[in-house]
Amino acid sequence: MLDILSHLGVGFLNCFQPVNLIFLFVGIVVGLLVGVLPGLTLVMGVILVLPFTYAMDVTPAIVLLTAMYVSGTYGGAPTSILFRIPGEPIHVPLLWDGYAMAKQGQAAKALGWTICAALVGGLFSAVIMVTLSEPVAKFALTFSTPEYFAIVLFGLTSVVSLGGGSLTNALISLFFGLLIATVGVDATYGTPRFAFGSPILMDGIEFLTVMVGAYGVGEVLTRLGEGFTTVPVETVGAMKTRMPSFKEAWGIWMTFARSSILGTVIGIVPGAGATIASFVTYGVEAQYGKRKEEMGNGIPEGIVAPQAAATASVGGALIPLLTLGIPGSGATAVILGAFLLHGIQPGPQIFITSTAMVYTVFASMFLGIILMSVVGYIAIKPLVKILDFPESVVSTFIMLLCFIGAFSIRNSISDLWLMVAFGVVGYVFEKIKFPIAPMVLGTILGPLAESSFMTTMISFQNDWTIFFSRPISGIVMVLTVIALILPLMKKYRKIRHMKKAT
Amino acid sequence: MTAKREYDTPGIILAAIFILLAGIFLNESRNLTDSDSYVFPVAICTAMIVFSIIFIVWNLLKPHPDREATLVPGSTPRRVGLVALMMISALIMPYVGFLPAGIGVFAALMVLAMYEPWTWKRAANYALICVAIVTGFYVIFDIVFLVPLPEIPF
Structure with missing residues (x-):
């Protein structure tokens, strides 16, 4: 524990270096702006900022992206509470009580509760992240390829089963992503695969190109076709934030504690990000909270629960990313991409090889959460004013960033073609209810899944039972099966329920 | 029913x-x-x-009676236009360079994405924004970050 604290101390010192501090601040501000703009999702925002990190050192690059990730979970809260416009799906539960409170003339207080919840939830998850990461990484060092394959498989299936919607659609999307990942040279045997004589495909398809295309271009395609709505922001002049007193906050400590713990745990689970955390905790509060009957009528518990959980999920999501190299959400997938672009493979080894960088990122989480609360408190007016920005310029700006982002990955025009192609794929997926996230995670985790599977087969003479006979991989494989079966059982039960009702 | x-x-x-x-x-x-x-x-x-x-x-x-089986209505020409513009820019960029291609495509995309009526003032503002943003990006990425964006070949 002392080791962890001393590393964290060094991390704080590194964080106060001007370059890290500047990018931390920039990340917080940009994350807040991304959160405010409806339609511009957090994942997309992180993707769009990624090209700016190419020329940076790895530490400020990761500090910038994680700061954006943290503040993006708060950014949409003010517009959700004041105008009933959730900038992100994360903030939908927030408007149920937040907007109701604002309508009762307590908008300033509602905003204060949001900041307070983000601060408590974020700091709690940061503490858990720091405490758990090193022990988990040490444990993960004992893993061999069967364990890695089992964990990757669990990550993939969790994304599929927790993604909501149809399991079949999600599985097809996942396999499509895995198939994309097989294009190019096979990492284990060095065999060129599925290039179909095209030089564009010979070097493989970068998962970042897939992400930029599917999320960035796909989103602009959707927005472009549907037209834009200009949001009336007349009440900006009357905007204020009033923090709750310590006594008031202590009065609902149970809500703070419950939501922060739940948010962190949900963040750790692959596939369940801030949105699921915010919905689940609101539901839990509505079921088990002290004032459950009043939920939805504008009470602080209805604001604190989703916001604390959403911000707490960030620290949770960073644990599997840093300790196992497995991204559980879209935003952490982009952060993984930033690591890989800088030649660093996240996993247990980075706690040995890049200790200073890891702990600087940890320290930046603490500072980032505090900074986000301060900026959120002070800059509420200009933040909300962003809604006035012309949509056509915003969309074109996004496209330009997509363009540069895709090009800069390998300095190749071919990636622009691939980006456009995946933009169309992303748009089609979005429209016909095929989730994009499993496809993207398939392209990221596919090579890791294949190499760990093939290496296991080579090491254990093609004995596939090894995945089930080793204790850790066996347990994870069972969890994988449960993760797949559980949603099917839920669906079956729902159908039976509906049949009974009719 | x-x-x-x-x-x-x-x-x-x-x-x-x-x-x-x-x-x-x-x-x-x-x-x-x-x-x-x-x-x-x-x-x-x-x-x-x-x-x-x-x-x-x-x-x-098991067809779903409540399922939205058709695509969400919207402006298909704008969507097709966007894809076409992206493809054209990928095609011409190696020949004309990032800056001219970027400005051209950015301007065309703004026209495509515009749902409000054009006025002279708005057009002038947008043209300025267009040139400023693309040039800004060029300076940041090509000169500061040393990303080798396609250069003007003449």
């Missing part, structure tokens, strides 16, 4: 495309020089075909 039986036609078409795609990959995997290199792709293709068939059969047998 009975609900109208709606097939998820776009979904069924997409699943059929996936079956075709997996078939093409399966066929191509027979030509791989190393026999172990096809283990993983073949497993994925097979799974993709199986789940796509399940999707199609399920949708044909």
Whole structure:
């Protein structure tokens, strides 16, 4: 524990270096702006900022992206509470009580509760992240390829089963992503695969190109076709934030504690990000909270629960990313991409090889959460004013960033073609209810899944039972099966329920 | 009153495309020089075909009465225009350079994305924004970050 604290101390010192501090601040501000703009999702925002990190050192690059990730979970809260416009799906539960409170003339207080919840939830998850990461990484060092394959498989299936919607659609999307990942040279045997004589495909398809295309271009395609709505922001002049007193906050400590713990745990689970955390905790509060009957009528518990959980999920999501190299959400997938672009493979080894960088990122989480609360408190007016920005310029700006982002990955025009192609794929997926996230995670985790599977087969003479006979991989494989079966059982039960009702 | 039986036609078409795609990959995997290199792709293709068939059969047998089977209405010409513009810019960029191609495409995209009526003032403002943003990006990425964006060849 002392080791962890001393590393964290060094991390704080590194964080106060001007370059890290500047990018931390920039990340917080940009994350807040991304959160405010409806339609511009957090994942997309992180993707769009990624090209700016190419020329940076790895530490400020990761500090910038994680700061954006943290503040993006708060950014949409003010517009959700004041105008009933959730900038992100994360903030939908927030408007149920937040907007109701604002309508009762307590908008300033509602905003204060949001900041307070983000601060408590974020700091709690940061503490858990720091405490758990090193022990988990040490444990993960004992893993061999069967364990890695089992964990990757669990990550993939969790994304599929927790993604909501149809399991079949999600599985097809996942396999499509895995198939994309097989294009190019096979990492284990060095065999060129599925290039179909095209030089564009010979070097493989970068998962970042897939992400930029599917999320960035796909989103602009959707927005472009549907037209834009200009949001009336007349009440900006009357905007204020009033923090709750310590006594008031202590009065609902149970809500703070419950939501922060739940948010962190949900963040750790692959596939369940801030949105699921915010919905689940609101539901839990509505079921088990002290004032459950009043939920939805504008009470602080209805604001604190989703916001604390959403911000707490960030620290949770960073644990599997840093300790196992497995991204559980879209935003952490982009952060993984930033690591890989800088030649660093996240996993247990980075706690040995890049200790200073890891702990600087940890320290930046603490500072980032505090900074986000301060900026959120002070800059509420200009933040909300962003809604006035012309949509056509915003969309074109996004496209330009997509363009540069895709090009800069390998300095190749071919990636622009691939980006456009995946933009169309992303748009089609979005429209016909095929989730994009499993496809993207398939392209990221596919090579890791294949190499760990093939290496296991080579090491254990093609004995596939090894995945089930080793204790850790066996347990994870069972969890994988449960993760797949559980949603099917839920669906079956729902159908039976509906049949009974009719 | 009975609900109208709606097939998820776009979904069924997409699943059929996936079956075709997996078939093409399966066929191509027979030509791989190393026999172990096809283990993983073949497993994925097979799974993709199986789940796509399940999707199609399920949708044909149990059409969802409440399912939105058609694409969300919207301006298709604008969407097609965007894709066409992106392709044109990828095509011309190596020949004319990032800056001219970027400004041209950015301006065209703004026109495409504009849902409000144009005025002279607005047009002038947007033209300025367009030149400023693209030039700004060029300076940041090409000069500061040293990303070798395609240069003007003359």
